[in-house]
Amino acid sequence: MYERDGKKYFVFESHTAHWDGSPANQANRYGEGFINCFYDFHRNLSPTEWVWPLEKFQKFPVEVLHSELFDRGYADKAVLQTVNLWDFYHQGFSTADRHGAIAEAYPGDFLVNGAFDPRAGEPGLDKLEAEHERWNFQGVKLYTASWYGESKGYSLSDPWSYRYLAKSQELGIRNIHVHKGPTVYPLNKDAFDVADVDDAATAFPELRFIIEHVGMPRIEDFCWIATQETNVYGGLSVLMPFLHARPKYFGQVLSELLFFLGEDRLTFGSDFPLWHPKWLIEKFFDFEMPEDVVADYGITLTDEARRKIVGLNAAALYDIEVPAECRLPETETAEADAVVGAEPVSPVAVA
Amino acid sequence: MRSEQTIDSETRLWHALASVLDPELDRPITELEFVTEARISEAGVRVRLRLPTYFCAPNFAFMMVADAYDAARGVVGDGTYIDVALLDHFASEQINSGVAAQNGFGDAFGHEALDELVELRAVFRRKAHTASVDRVARALLRGGSDLDELHGVRLGDIAESEDLERLRRRRDELGLPRGPGALLLLDDRGRPVDRDGVENHLRFARSVRVSAEWNRGFCQSLLHTRYDEPATPQAS
Numbered sequence: 001m002y003e004r005d006g007k008k009y010f011v012f013e014s015h016t017a018h019w020d021g022s023p024a025n026q027a028n029r030y031g032e033g034f035i036n037c038f039y040d041f042h043r044n045l046s047p048t049e050w051v052w053p054l055e056k057f058q059k060f061p062v063e064v065l066h067s068e069l070f071d072r073g074y075a076d077k078a079v080l081q082t083v084n085l086w087d088f089y090h091q092g093f094s095t096a097d098r099h100g101a102i103a104e105a106y107p108g109d110f111l112v113n114g115a116f117d118p119r120a121g122e123p124g125l126d127k128l129e130a131e132h133e134r135w136n137f138q139g140v141k142l143y144t145a146s147w148y149g150e151s152k153g154y155s156l157s158d159p160w161s162y163r164y165l166a167k168s169q170e171l172g173i174r175n176i177h178v179h180k181g182p183t184v185y186p187l188n189k190d191a192f193d194v195a196d197v198d199d200a201a202t203a204f205p206e207l208r209f210i211i212e213h214v215g216m217p218r219i220e221d222f223c224w225i226a227t228q229e230t231n232v233y234g235g236l237s238v239l240m241p242f243l244h245a246r247p248k249y250f251g252q253v254l255s256e257l258l259f260f261l262g263e264d265r266l267t268f269g270s271d272f273p274l275w276h277p278k279w280l281i282e283k284f285f286d287f288e289m290p291e292d293v294v295a296d297y298g299i300t301l302t303d304e305a306r307r308k309i310v311g312l313n314a315a316a317l318y319d320i321e322v323p324a325e326c327r328l329p330e331t332e333t334a335e336a337d338a339v340v341g342a343e344p345v346s347p348v349a350v351a
Numbered sequence: 352m353r354s355e356q357t358i359d360s361e362t363r364l365w366h367a368l369a370s371v372l373d374p375e376l377d378r379p380i381t382e383l384e385f386v387t388e389a390r391i392s393e394a395g396v397r398v399r400l401r402l403p404t405y406f407c408a409p410n411f412a413f414m415m416v417a418d419a420y421d422a423a424r425g426v427v428g429d430g431t432y433i434d435v436a437l438l439d440h441f442a443s444e445q446i447n448s449g450v451a452a453q454n455g456f457g458d459a460f461g462h463e464a465l466d467e468l469v470e471l472r473a474v475f476r477r478k479a480h481t482a483s484v485d486r487v488a489r490a491l492l493r494g495g496s497d498l499d500e501l502h503g504v505r506l507g508d509i510a511e512s513e514d515l516e517r518l519r520r521r522r523d524e525l526g527l528p529r530g531p532g533a534l535l536l537l538d539d540r541g542r543p544v545d546r547d548g549v550e551n552h553l554r555f556a557r558s559v560r561v562s563a564e565w566n567r568g569f570c571q572s573l574l575h576t577r578y579d580e581p582a583t584p585q586a587s
C-alpha cells in the first residue's frame with residue numbers, strides 16, 4: 001500500500017522473481033553473460049544508492065525478496081514470474097517449484113506464474129497441466145525469442161503455440177505475459193517482432209496478453225497492435241526506471257502508451273531486483289509530465305491513471321479484491337482531458 | 352614507425368567506419384563508441400568492435416561487423432589482410448569467423464538466417480525514413496503549418512535543415528522520390544498519403560521516432576555502464 005496526501009493506493013507488483021544466477025548455478029558462459037547483462041541494466045538505471053553488489057544480485061535470500069517488496073516496496077501483492085533457462089543454469093534460473101515454495105512460506109502475499117515452451121510438444125502440455133495442478137497458476141511467462149535445440153525462436157501464432165494457449169485457457173490460466181523487450185537472450189530477428197501477438201490475441205479473446213517491456217524497442221509496433229486488440233496489455237517494467245534515468249523519455253513513451261492503449265491496460269512491474277519498487281513508486285507519484293510533452297500529446301498523468309497503473313489494472317487481471325479505500329471513487333467518469341490537436345486513434349478500451 | 356601514409360590511411364579507415372551505421376540506432380558505429388580500435392600496420396588492418404550488451408541481437412551484430420569489414424576493404428583494397436572482430440559478445444566467435452571467411456550470416460548461423468539480413472536492413476531503412484518524416488513534419492507544425500498544408504507540401508517548399516537532408520538520404524536508400532517536387536508525406540513505398548490518413552501517418556511517425564530515440568539513449572548509456580568509460584579512438 002502506498003500512501004500520499006491522505007490517499008491510499010493498492011500496489012500490485014506484476015513482475016518480479018527469485019532467482020539463482022550465482023556462479024555455482026551457471027552452467028556455461030551464457031548463464032554468466034545473462035546475469036551480468038541483467039546486472040548492467042540494474043547498475044545503469046538505478047540511482048547510485050540503490051545499486052547492489054554483484055554477488056548479492058546473483059543470489060539473495062528469500063527473506064530479502066519479501067522484505068524489500070512488501071516492507072519497503074509498498075507491495076500488497078506480487079507475482080513471481082518463472083524463467084527456467086535450463087540450458088544456462090544447472091537448477092534453472094527462477095523455477096515454478098522454488099517460486100511455489102516461496103508463495104507457501106508467505107501465505108497471501110505471492111502469486112506464482114508458470115512458464116511453457118510450445119516446442120516441448122505433447123509432453124510439455126502434460127507438464128503444464130501437472131504444474132498448474134500443483135501451483136494453481138493464473139498466468140504464465142513466455143519468451144518467444146529463446147533458442148530451443150535447432151530452433152531460434154517461435155511465434156505465438158504457431159500451431160503448437162495455439163495448442164498451449166488453448167490448454168492454458170482450459171486450465172483457467174488467463175494471463176499470458178510475453179517478454180518482448182530488450183535482448184538478454186540469444187535470439188533471432190523474431191525477438192523484436194510483436195506481430196504474433198496480434199494473431200494470438202485475436203484467436204484467444206478470452207485470454208489477456210500482457211506484453212512485458214511494451215515491446216521495446218518496437219514500441220511503435222506494439223502500440224499499433226495494442227490499440228486494436230482490447231485484450232492486449234502493456235507491462236511497464238524496463239520503462240519505469242527511466243523515471244530516474246531520463247524522465248523526458250519516460251514521459252514521451254508513457255504518453256504514447258496512454259494515447260494508444262489508455263490508462264486501463266498498463267501494468268506496473270519493477271522487475272525487482274533489477275529495479276527497486278520503493279524508488280520507482282515514489283518517483284512515479286512525484287512525476288509530472290513535461291510541458292512540451294503535454295502540448296504534443298494532450299495527455300496528463302492523472303491521479304486515477306496512476307492508481308490504475310500501480311494496482312487496479314493488474315488486480316483485475318488476477319481477481320484480487322482491492323480494499324474499498326483504494327478503489328476508484330464511485331462517481332468516476334471516463335477521462336476527458338482537453339486535447340490539443342490529436343484525437344485518440346480509436347476509443348480507449350475499458351477493462 | 353608510423354609514416355604519414357599510415358596516419359592518412361587510418362584517418363580514411365576511421366571515416367570509412369563512420370559510414371557503418373548501427374541498423375537499429377541509425378547512427379555511425381564510431382559516434383556510438385562501438386569502435387575501440389582501428390589500426391593499420393604492416394600486418395594489415397585491425398578493427399575491434401564492442402556492443403552495449405553480451406546479448407545484443409546477433410544479426411545486427413553480424414551486419415555491423417560485416418559492414419565494418421567491407422568499409423575497411425574499401426580503404427585498403429584487395430590483398431591487405433583485414434582483421435575485424437567483435438568483443439565480449441555471446442556469438443563473437445561465430446560472427447568473427449563468419450565474417451573473416453566472408454560467409455553470410457546464414458552460413459555462420461544456419462541457413463534460415465540468411466534472408467533475414469536483407470529484409471532486416473530494409474525494415475530499418477524504412478523506420479529511419481519514417482522517423483525523418485516526423486522530424487521534418489513537426490518542425491513545420493511548430494512553424495504554424497496545418498495538416499492540409501502538410502498534406503500538400505513538397506520537399507522544395509521546405510527550408511533547408513539537417514533533418515531534411517537526412518530525409519533525402521533515406522529516400523535515396525529506399526529509391527523514393529527526393530527531388531524538390533516530391534511530396535513530404537509519402538509512405539515508405541512512395542505512395543502519397545491521403546488527406547484522411549495524414550493524422551495517423553504522423554502519429555505513427557512520431558511513435559517510430561520516440562521509440563528510436565529511447566532505444567538509442569538506452570543503448571548508449573548501457574555501453575558506458577558496461578565499459579565504465581568511453582572508447583579512446585585510435586584514429587582522429
